[in-house]
Amino acid sequence: MSEAATLTAETIAQFLQDNPAFFDEHAELFSSLKVPHPHARHTLSLGERQILTLRTRNKELEWKLSELLHNANSNEAISDHVTLWCTHMLAEQDPQRLPQRVVDGLRQEFRMLEVALRLWDLPALTDERFQGSDDMLQAFVAGLQKPYCGQEGYLPAHEWFDSKPGSVAMVPLTHEGRSIGVLAFAAEGAEHFKPDMGTTFLEILGKLASACLSRLNYAA
Structure with missing residues (x-):
C-alpha cells in the first residue's frame, strides 16, 4: 500500500x-x-x-x-432585596411580630412567589398561625440536609398557599443545632424550583430567618 x-x-x-x-x-x-x-x-x-x-x-x-x-x-x-428584608427584621422590637415580619418582607421583595412559615420548639411563640404542631412535618424538615426544591416536598404544605403551587421550595430553619421551623416558597411554574438547582441563596435566607426568629426562644 x-x-x-x-x-x-x-x-x-x-x-x-x-x-x-x-x-x-x-x-x-x-x-x-x-x-x-x-x-x-x-x-x-x-x-x-x-x-x-x-x-x-x-x-x-x-x-x-x-x-x-x-x-x-x-x-x-437580589442582594438589595435581602438587605432591605434584613433591615426590617432588625428594626422590629417586638419578637412576637417577627414571624409576620419575615413573611411580609419576603412577599414584598419577591412578589412572584407565595411565602409561608411554620415554627415549633420556640417557647415564646404565641401566634397560632405560625405554629407547626404536625409531627410528620417536623420529621420531614428535620430530615432535610439542604432546602428541598421540586413539585412536591411535604404535600400538606401546599394547603398553606392561596393556590396550588407548580413547584415549591422548603427551607429548614435551625437554632443551635435543633430544628425550629420551615420557610416555604411556592411558584406557579413547575420548573421554577427544580431538584437540580443551586440552593445557596435559599440557605442564606434560611440562616437569616433562623437567627431572627431565635429571639422567640428567649422573649418573655
Missing part, C-alpha cells in the same frame, strides 16, 4: 498543525484553495472561511458577556 493511500483527514490536520509555515511557503495555495460554506452551497477561500469562523466566535462571546452582565445585575438586585 502506498504512503498516499494511508493519508487521512487526521494525519493531514496534524501535519498542518506541526508545520505552521506550510502556507507561508505555499501562499498561492492558501489564496486559491476553496472550502464549503457552512451555511450555503457555494465555496469560500480559506481566508474568507477563517473570517467567518472568527465572526461566529465573536458573536458567541458577545452573547456570553451579555449573559454574565444580566446575571450580575440580577444578583445585585
